[in-house]
Amino acid sequence: MGIDRRKFFKVSGLTALGLAGGSVSKVFSSEDSLGTVAPVRPEGPLTAQRWAMVIDLRKCHEHADCNDCVTACHTTHNVPKWENPKDEVKWIWKESFEHAFHDQEHPYQQESLKHLPALVLCNHCDNPPCVRVCPTGATWKREKDGIVMMDWHRCIGCRYCVVACPYGSRSFNWRDPRPKIQKIQPDYPTRSRGVVEKCTFCDERLARGMLPACVEACKYGAMHFGDLEDPNSNVRELLSERYTIRRKPGLGTNPEVYYIV
Amino acid sequence: MLEKALVGDKRYWTWVISLMAVIGIATLFYLRQYSEGLGVTGLGRDVTWGFYIAQFTFLVGVAASAVMVVLPYYLHDYKAFAKITILGEFLAISAVTMCMTFIFVDMGQPFRIVNVFLYPSPTSMMFWDTVSLSGYMVLNIIISHVTLGAEKQGIAPPKWIKPVIILSIPWAVSIHTVTAFLYAGLGARPFWMTAILAPRFLASAFAAGPALLILFCLILRKVTKFDAGREPVQTLAKIVTYAMAVNVFFVLMEVFTAVYSGIPEHLEHFKFMFLGLEGNSMMAPWMWVSSILAVVSLILLLNPKARRNESWLVVACIAVFMSLWIDKGMALIVTGFVPSVLGAVPTYVPTVTELMISLGIYALGLLMVTVLYKIALSVRGQWVSKKIVETQRSPVKAGS
Ligand code: SF4
Ligand code: SF4
Numbered sequence: 001m002g003i004d005r006r007k008f009f010k011v012s013g014l015t016a017l018g019l020a021g022g023s024v025s026k027v028f029s030s031e032d033s034l035g036t037v038a039p040v041r042p043e044g045p046l047t048a049q050r051w052a053m054v055i056d057l058r059k060c061h062e063h064a065d066c067n068d069c070v071t072a073c074h075t076t077h078n079v080p081k082w083e084n085p086k087d088e089v090k091w092i093w094k095e096s097f098e099h100a101f102h103d104q105e106h107p108y109q110q111e112s113l114k115h116l117p118a119l120v121l122c123n124h125c126d127n128p129p130c131v132r133v134c135p136t137g138a139t140w141k142r143e144k145d146g147i148v149m150m151d152w153h154r155c156i157g158c159r160y161c162v163v164a165c166p167y168g169s170r171s172f173n174w175r176d177p178r179p180k181i182q183k184i185q186p187d188y189p190t191r192s193r194g195v196v197e198k199c200t201f202c203d204e205r206l207a208r209g210m211l212p213a214c215v216e217a218c219k220y221g222a223m224h225f226g227d228l229e230d231p232n233s234n235v236r237e238l239l240s241e242r243y244t245i246r247r248k249p250g251l252g253t254n255p256e257v258y259y260i261v
Numbered sequence: 262m263l264e265k266a267l268v269g270d271k272r273y274w275t276w277v278i279s280l281m282a283v284i285g286i287a288t289l290f291y292l293r294q295y296s297e298g299l300g301v302t303g304l305g306r307d308v309t310w311g312f313y314i315a316q317f318t319f320l321v322g323v324a325a326s327a328v329m330v331v332l333p334y335y336l337h338d339y340k341a342f343a344k345i346t347i348l349g350e351f352l353a354i355s356a357v358t359m360c361m362t363f364i365f366v367d368m369g370q371p372f373r374i375v376n377v378f379l380y381p382s383p384t385s386m387m388f389w390d391t392v393s394l395s396g397y398m399v400l401n402i403i404i405s406h407v408t409l410g411a412e413k414q415g416i417a418p419p420k421w422i423k424p425v426i427i428l429s430i431p432w433a434v435s436i437h438t439v440t441a442f443l444y445a446g447l448g449a450r451p452f453w454m455t456a457i458l459a460p461r462f463l464a465s466a467f468a469a470g471p472a473l474l475i476l477f478c479l480i481l482r483k484v485t486k487f488d489a490g491r492e493p494v495q496t497l498a499k500i501v502t503y504a505m506a507v508n509v510f511f512v513l514m515e516v517f518t519a520v521y522s523g524i525p526e527h528l529e530h531f532k533f534m535f536l537g538l539e540g541n542s543m544m545a546p547w548m549w550v551s552s553i554l555a556v557v558s559l560i561l562l563l564n565p566k567a568r569r570n571e572s573w574l575v576v577a578c579i580a581v582f583m584s585l586w587i588d589k590g591m592a593l594i595v596t597g598f599v600p601s602v603l604g605a606v607p608t609y610v611p612t613v614t615e616l617m618i619s620l621g622i623y624a625l626g627l628l629m630v631t632v633l634y635k636i637a638l639s640v641r642g643q644w645v646s647k648k649i650v651e652t653q654r655s656p657v658k659a660g661s
Contacts, residue, residue, distance in 0.1 A: 086305025086607075099603040129448060135387035136376040156376055157299075157369015160387050162309045166449035168602045172309065172369065174300035193298035194369025251448040 046206040048227030050146040051124065052256040053201075053215075054238045059222035061116045069119065070094070072217030073199070078190045080173075080180035089171040091199040092121040092214055101247060113261065119223075121214075122169040122199040123247065123255030124148045130161035130170065139196070146228075146256065147201045157194040166248050167255070170198045201225075228256065262409065265639035266632040272484070273635070280628040287621020290614045291366060299369060302615045307607035308598040310367070312591075312615050316622070317363040319469070319590040321440045322462060324356035324397065326470020328433035329500050335426050341492040347637045348481075348489075349474060350405040353433075355629035357398045362622045386442045393436045400429040405633075413640045437462045444597065452530035452597045455518075461511040462589075467504035469585040471497045472578040479575060481634065487643040498574055502562040505581055509555055512588075533599045534592055539606040544596060547587050554584035 060066070073079070073092045082088050094117035098105040101118065128148050131141050138155035141148050162170045176193040184190060188204065191197055202212035210216065215223045226235035235258070238244070244258040269277075294301050304311045330349035333339035365371050382388050404426055411418040441459035448454065475497050478489040519527040532538050537545050558580035560567075567573040600606050611619075638644040 084305075086307070087300055088306050095603060099605065102604045132384045133386065133447070135382050135385040135391070136373075137380045137382050138376070154373070154376055154380070155370065156373040157371075158367070158387060159309045159369070160385070160443075163597075164447050164449055166602050168306070171306065173298065174305065175298040192370075193300075196369075253448070 045209050046211070048145050048233075049229035050126075050227060050256070051201050051206075052146075052226065052228040052235050052258065053121075053212075054224040054235050054244065054258045054260065055119050056222045056224070056260040057116075057118055058260065059220045060119060061112055063220050063222075064116055066220070067094075068217040068219060069214035069223060072213040075183065076185060076188060076202075076205075076213040078177075078181045078185055078188050079197075080177035081182060082175075082180055087174045089173060089177060089197065091171070091197070092119060094118065095120045101245070103248065103250070104245065118259065120167065120169070120247070121257065122148060122165075122201075123167060123253070123257045124199075124201055126254035126256060127252060129164040129166065129251075129253060133160045133164040135160065142203075147203055148198075149200055149203065150197060152189070152191050152195045152197060155195040157196065159196065161196055166251050166253060170196050172196050262413070262636050262640065265636045265644075269635065269644075273631075277628065277631060280624045280631070283624035284621050284628065287618050287624065290617040290621070294366070294614055294618065295371070299367075301612060303609050303611045305607070305609075307601040307605060308595060308609035310594055310598070311609055312611040312619055313363045313367040315590045315594040316619055317360050317367070318440060318462075318594065319586060320356045320360045320363070320626075321394070321437055322466025322585075322589065323470045323473060324353045324360065324394075325433045325437040325463070325466050326474075327353035327401070328430055329467055329471050329497075329504075330474070331426065331433070332430050333496070335423070336430065339496075341490065341496060344487075345474065345478060345489050345493050345497075347405055347409060348477060348634065350401050351633035351637060352470070352474060352477070352630060353401045354398065354405065355626045355633065357394055357401070358629055359622050359626040360394060361398075362625060363619075366618055366622070386439060386446060390436075390439045390443055393432070393439045397429070397432050397436050400425060400432055404429060409637060409640055434463065437466055449602055450597045451526040455515060457511055457515060461508060461515070464504050464508035464511055465585045465589060468501050468508055468581050469589075471500045471504070472581040475501070475574065475578050476582075477630070477634075479571065481638070485638055485643060486645045487638050487641075494571070494574070495569065498562065498568050498577075501578065501581055502559075502568065505555070505559060505562060508585070509559065529600050530596050533606070534596045538600065541599070541606050541608055543608060543610070544592055544599075548592055551584045551587035551592070554580040554587075558584060 070090075070092055074081075074090070077091060079091055080089050097109075097113045097116065097118050100120050105114070124147055126146060128139075128141055131139055131148060134140075135158060136154050136156055138151045139148060139161055140151075157172065159172050162172055173191055173193045173195055178184070178190050181190060202210070202214075205212060212225055215225045224234050224238055226233035228235060230236065238260070239258060242260045244260055246255045246258055249255070302311065302313075327349040330342050330346050334342040334346045365374065368374060377388060377391055404422065407422045408418045438459045441462045444450065444453035445455065445458040475494055478494055478497075481487045482489065516531060519531045522528075529538060533541065534544050534548050536542065558577045561573055561577035561580070562568050568577070595609055598607065598609070635644055
């Protein structure tokens with residue numbers, strides 16, 4: 001079942017290319033003006049050997065009340081909005097620095113770091129414990145580009161992956177999410193209750209040649225997305241020039257979201 | 262043999278029907294949970310597993326503990342356990358059924374459980390747990406069916422069953438080991454990431470299971486003609502004593518490692534469990550009760566005079582069972598989530614729905630134990646209830 005669906009995604013991705021041509025060039029040019037050139041191929045899907053993200057927290061701090069990336073992601077992906085924090089579903093959100101970087105915080109830290117939030121999302125770990133524990137293969141690491149994917153039709157809702165993820169990146173649908181979606185986007189599936197979901201680095205947009213919704217929405221150039229295997233990519237350039245950290249590096253999960261602090 | 266469960270006196274039926282009523286009510290609660298989603302439980306983003314998974318873990322232990330009667334009887338030819346081995350096996354079957362039901366009610370998409378078999382994932386400990394639990398269930402059904410069938414016909418069980426029984430011994434150890442591996446291999450949860458988790462699981466299982474079996478034997482002596490005899494009960498009591506002592510020793514080793522090293526990610530969980538963290542001390546009173554019960558039970562059990570006195574033994578067995586139930590059935594799972602991976606201190610209290618569904622599953626287990634024990638004792642002509650015997654009616658054979 002899941003395999004068929006994946007195939008279907010590929011096919012629909014390809015057919016969508018024709019339709020998405022226009023927006024691709026728009027993305028391309030807007031990215032260009034920020035100087036964070038991702039390997040965009042206007043006429044095809046965006047591909048990489050290993051997708052990775054670099055988030056510049058200083059830029060986020062300069063614009064602390066900006067929430068554009070979160071809104072863009074959650075509206076694009078039909079993420080419900082629950083009032084009760086225990087039912088919450090989120091793909092990308094702001095977490096306090098001391099929570100996001102639990103092991104790197106100390107009481108005398110720069111005030112800006114202490115109180116200002118850090119953007120967190122699934123790290124698309126290179127060695128993902130969530131994938132290791134899943135009893136059905138409903139979550140898996142895509143070999144071609146390292147994205148950790150989710151199949152909502154195969155997931156049995158055991159939540160073992162939620163327990164195994166050291167970053168709290170996964171959300172379970174404790175209740176039917178549909179009534180809580182502010183405006184349903186018809187071109188993206190909604191989920192049913194009882195399954196787990198999370199960020200997928202916008203695999204559906206990459207297939208149409210578009211950058212992830214959050215990266216595209218960021219007006220301040222705080223989010224960079226590119227190929228880690230390409231030595232000339234934007235992310236490799238940033239990683240070699242700036243001091244960057246990752247969340248809980250000691251666990252050996254190899255997170256592929258890097259932070260400039 | 263099942264027909265033996267369908268005849269019985271009034272007391273038997275009152276008990277069976279009460280259990281069925283509890284199961285019926287619990288089913289209604291489950292239907293509500295099924296239609297609204299697991300949001301009706303106290304679980305949430307931070308505490309993702311709770312009461313259901315904890316009961317599952319505790320009951321895997323009860324199931325595994327059957328090995329404590331099977332091993333001495335079949336491997337060491339310890340004849341005193343001849344009468345109670347079948348009780349251990351039937352308890353195991355009922356406990357595994359409860360385990361599976363607890364897993365079922367904890368699933369977000371319960372009817373997709375077949376996916377575990379359709380897409381076998383050997384890297385997942387949950388896959389192995391499913392394999393080992395189902396295998397254990399099948400082994401115990403075969404063994405109890407064949408041995409009891411032979412007993413009914415008054416013949417020796419067939420030779421081929423012996424290797425199956427021998428296989429069930431390491432298999433029992435495996436179910437609880439793999440269940441510990443569900444938790445012990447997760448870098449995200451330092452509280453469980455300890456090599457002693459599996460040994461500790463086994464020790465507590467080998468204390469709680471036989472303690473329950475002692476209680477069952479004594480209850481059966483009261484309400485039926487079946488008398489396990491003094492020796493097997495006393496031997497079981499010794500097993501409970503050793504296992505409980507080892508379990509407490511293991512717990513103390515964990516506490517030492519966490520406290521002496523002072524590494525926050527280990528220490529904080531223990532702080533939450535015994536003292537409370539950031540004002541959240543919901544677990545502390547329970548853990549103190551559990552600890553006190555453990556000490557009380559050890560004092561009673563280690564003292565041969567108290568252990569040999571059956572009234573004190575009952576107290577000790579109840580203390581052991583309650584202490585370990587709190588430890589494994591309440592604290593162990595929830596504490597793994599407090600503090601959360603992000604360092605938050607969430608609260609989790611099971612809801613009425615959750616508790617009612619759990620109660621229903623326990624009722625289901627008790628119903629199975631009742632029916633299976635009735636079958637076993639009827640085959641031996643020992644079921645006749647005490648009342649009938651005492652009033653000197655003609656000794657009717659086995660409730661038939
Ligand atoms: S961040 Fe969590 S959900 Fe994402 S790949 Fe890593 S372990 Fe899996
Ligand atoms: S909740 Fe779904 S994705 Fe997560 S481990 Fe279970 S089956 Fe796999």
